[in-house]
Amino acid sequence: MKDYVLRHLEEIVGPQNVRTRDEDLFLYSYDASFPEHRPEAVVFPQTTEAVSRLMALATEERIPVVPRGAGTGLSGGSVPVQGGIVLCLTKMNRILGIDAGNLVAEVEPGVVNQRLQAATAPYGLFYPPDPASMKVCTLGGNVAEDAGGPKCFKYGVTKNYILGLEVVLPDGRVIETGGNVVKNTTGYDLTRLFVGSEGTLGVVTRITVRLMPLPQSKRTMLVLFDSLDAASRTVSAIIAAGIVPSALEMMDNLLIRCAEDFVRVGLPTDAAALLLIEVDGADAGLDAEVASIEKVCRQIGVREWKVATSAKEVDQLWLARRTVIGAAGRFRPTVVLQDVTVPRAALPAMVARIVEISNKYEIPIGVLAHAGDGNLHPLILFDERNPDELRREHEIEKEIFSAALELKGTLTGEHGVGLTKLEYLPWQLNPAAIEITRGIKRLFDPHNILNPGKIVAQ
Amino acid sequence: MNTLTIQLEDALYRCNKCGFCQATCPYYLTTGEEWAVARGRLRLTRAILQGKLPLSDGAVRSMYQCFSCRACNVTCPSGVPVDEILIQARTELARQGYLPEPLAQMGRTIATTGNLTGEAADARRSWWQNLDWAPPQGGKHETVYFVGCVSSFYPQAYGLPQSMAWLMERAGTDYAVLGRDEVCCGYPLYVAGLEAEARALAQANVRTVREAGARRVMTTCPSCYRAWREFYPHLLGEELGVEVVHSTQWLAEAGLPLRPLEGKVTYHDPCDLGRGSGIYDPPREFLKSNGLHLVEMSNTRAEALCCGGGGNMESLDLAAGHAVAQLRMQQASATGAEWVVTACPQCKRTLSSVRSDIPLRVVDIVELARKLAVTD
CATH class of the missing domain: 1.10.1060.10 (Alpha-helical ferredoxin)
Incomplete structure (x- = not known):
């Protein structure tokens, strides 16, 4: 990067917030997925004005800018594949306000999801989207990827909770979208356009989120199965019965073993699969919901069915679920996680296909799913140091995508296209849809400087 | 390279x-x-x-x-x-x-003086010089109280060994201190990757304790405790043949009755005691069994936040430690407690250094026990 550009960056954010040493560039070359590419500078802005000035400079100099939060993305969305500047927003992390009367909160993009949960809980409120990485991932990143999580089965995903945004456009102009009202049809819904745009259209600098009253009560169930197929058929049956749990998560035997190795809570390591089911709401209605779920489970045939009896047990079960992706590292050194989503009735078929693919390529694939959403996270476990395993892993990804699309599903449910699904996009979107998407990108970012090479690489 | x-x-x-x-x-x-x-x-x-x-x-x-x-x-x-x-x-x-220069300097200082501060070995006796009694030294005793550098050389920490020795006297424990014969436990050198230097200190300390004929090493510093219990057997390739005890374990077992304390207390887990050695319950049991109103911080036990005084950060990035201490004290303050009780002289030093309007008092559990001890 040219010296005068660096000096200009230092002038905008202060020299202590600009990094160019080799090791710093390396440290911002990755997220939690597989691809890596180094930027030429890492910049930590702290104000909207700084972001605006930086974007204006980047446009003038035609320098790629890649917004980044905690780097926990699972699709390479924040990997600076064309170099340029990594715009790290972790220091722009103030909770600007919680308006309990209006059920909204306003935050900067670097606020960690869990911190917002902790701040709203005393008001009896919560922010429903709860990615597994909620203790570390930032809300800016959640907006960029339209993050989901276990609770999304009942409550919906990030886009259902973003009321308004302040966004810096690639040329430095600042716009505000939406507001803090729950109904708003003034103009196109730009807020929704930005949510899930993976940092390719603008840099989000302020977020207005909708909050919900914390449910009065909840029940958490652990259901064990002797076959993976029975578990996935149970999920479809629960949904077909019209029951709406607040979470309906599935884990296969391999992942039960990985999770138990970390959390040590006594998960049965010989069960073929488990479902973690939660219902929430007014206390009075919950027992009936639990009874309906039990009935469906027993009709299919379960090995064991139980309701957690203490808050500690509930916490431990969720800890096991939320940490299992990382815990898979105990089994094999490299973990590639996919995010295909299929219509819910197709869940058993998709699970069966994953098992077949794993057997065909002789590479273990852990089956993890936000099963209630039909959202599967097959964890492909291999060793990247082995070239043959790396090749087979790539074939596996292709087959998983292909199977999901055959079942009328989608390439990604909540992790985004990023880099890892880029080459498969034409499998799902037809040429006209891709051209329209590219047109939107050009309208916002005519010089293609903002997170270039992602979603619809031009 | x-x-x-x-x-x-x-x-x-x-x-x-x-x-x-x-x-x-x-x-x-x-x-x-x-x-x-x-x-x-x-x-x-x-x-x-x-x-x-x-x-x-x-x-x-x-x-x-x-x-x-x-x-x-x-x-x-x-x-x-x-x-x-x-x-x-x-x-x-x-x-x-x-090796970063501040750590190289630390290594040289410990090699020449046997302690972190560079003061003469005789200064290890400073903490009892203003008392009207002295802890036993020399001779054969069941327990050696390994005081540690922080408590021996930082005047604001003298209250800890003074209280510990007083409590052991009161409990009739057969103990002695090593005085000028004690050397740094080696922990700071070991974590800095100076394994050979740490081993030399381990050998010296183990020899001294064996010569004293002790069957038990008592510590009030969690890092000394972990060095003795975990690092020494590893560095020396042998079991020590002595029991290593931390003051919190001793307090929980000693059953010294305390007078009541007004207000709530919160307990800060020292890293080397909690995560490092798995000792979470004895200090809590001691506080609760004496009727103290214990409230927990948001990050507690295995998830407790460091005080900011861990590792060799005091030599490498002092300001970073202050920022962490500030954060920890905010967590303590949020509990509504009036006292932050810890079980480590370094945690006490670091947390006490936070300038704040919050009227929170930081105390080592041993000092608190001394302060509240029932003295007929």
């Missing part, structure tokens, strides 16, 4: 970059920067091992500047032994001449 080699390479590869270590790392929580968190440190180590990155000052800084609090070890779903990997990397770096 790019020939860093470590035996724990397979463990290093278990890090799959999930980033969950950010949730509990004190350095990351106060800086928001990747070089300061386990994922970044491990990735740098791995890149250097693979020859993808040269060993630079920044990379070296990332491997040394760490509170050694082990929060990442506990949080890591993949079970990467981050502290062990970093100690191995530092050992290799030290061998190749990359």
Whole structure:
């Protein structure tokens, strides 16, 4: 990067917030997925004005800018594949306000999801989207990827909770979208356009989120199965019965073993699969919901069915679920996680296909799913140091995508296209849809400087 | 050089970059920067091992500047032994001449004087010089009280050994202190990767305790405790044949009755005592059994935040430690407690150094026990 550009960056954010040493560039070359590419500078802005000035400079100099939060993305969305500047927003992390009367909160993009949960809980409120990485991932990143999580089965995903945004456009102009009202049809819904745009259209600098009253009560169930197929058929049956749990998560035997190795809570390591089911709401209605779920489970045939009896047990079960992706590292050194989503009735078929693919390529694939959403996270476990395993892993990804699309599903449910699904996009979107998407990108970012090479690489 | 080699390479590869270590790392929580968190440190180590990155000052800084609090070890779903990997990397770096100067200076000071501060060995007796009694020294005793450098050389910490000795006298414990014959436990050198130097200190201390004929080593410093209990057998390749006890365990068993205390207390888990040695319950049991109203902080037990005084950070980045201490004191304040009780002279020093309008008093559990002891 040219010296005068660096000096200009230092002038905008202060020299202590600009990094160019080799090791710093390396440290911002990755997220939690597989691809890596180094930027030429890492910049930590702290104000909207700084972001605006930086974007204006980047446009003038035609320098790629890649917004980044905690780097926990699972699709390479924040990997600076064309170099340029990594715009790290972790220091722009103030909770600007919680308006309990209006059920909204306003935050900067670097606020960690869990911190917002902790701040709203005393008001009896919560922010429903709860990615597994909620203790570390930032809300800016959640907006960029339209993050989901276990609770999304009942409550919906990030886009259902973003009321308004302040966004810096690639040329430095600042716009505000939406507001803090729950109904708003003034103009196109730009807020929704930005949510899930993976940092390719603008840099989000302020977020207005909708909050919900914390449910009065909840029940958490652990259901064990002797076959993976029975578990996935149970999920479809629960949904077909019209029951709406607040979470309906599935884990296969391999992942039960990985999770138990970390959390040590006594998960049965010989069960073929488990479902973690939660219902929430007014206390009075919950027992009936639990009874309906039990009935469906027993009709299919379960090995064991139980309701957690203490808050500690509930916490431990969720800890096991939320940490299992990382815990898979105990089994094999490299973990590639996919995010295909299929219509819910197709869940058993998709699970069966994953098992077949794993057997065909002789590479273990852990089956993890936000099963209630039909959202599967097959964890492909291999060793990247082995070239043959790396090749087979790539074939596996292709087959998983292909199977999901055959079942009328989608390439990604909540992790985004990023880099890892880029080459498969034409499998799902037809040429006209891709051209329209590219047109939107050009309208916002005519010089293609903002997170270039992602979603619809031009 | 790019020939860093470590035996724990397979463990290093278990890090799959999930980033969950950010949730509990004190350095990351106060800086928001990747070089300061386990994922970044491990990735740098791995890149250097693979020859993808040269060993630079920044990379070296990332491997040394760490509170050694082990929060990442506990949080890591993949079970990467981050502290062990970093100690191995530092050992290799030290061998190749990359030891940061403040740590090299510390090594020289300990080698010449036997302690961290550079004061004469005689100054280990300072803490009892203004008392109207003296702890026993010399001769054969069942217990040796290993006082540690912080309590011996920092006047604001003298209250800890004074209280501990008083309580042992009162309990009729057959004990002695080593006075000028005690040397640094070696912990700061061991975590800095100066293994041979740490081993020499371990040998000296073990010899002294064996000569005293003691069957038990009593500590009030969690780092000394962990050095004796965990590092010495590893460094010396043998079981010590002495029981190593921390004051919190002794207090929980001694059953000394206390007078009541107005107001709530919260307990700060010292890293080397809690995460490092698994001692969470004895101090809590002691406080509760004496009727104290104990309230927990948001990050507690295995997830407790470091006080900011861990590792060798006081020599390497003092301001970072202050920022962490500030954060910890905010957590303590949020509990509504009036007292922060800890069980470590370094935690007490660091937490006490936070300038704040919050009327919170920081005290070591031993000093609190002395203060509230029923004296007929």
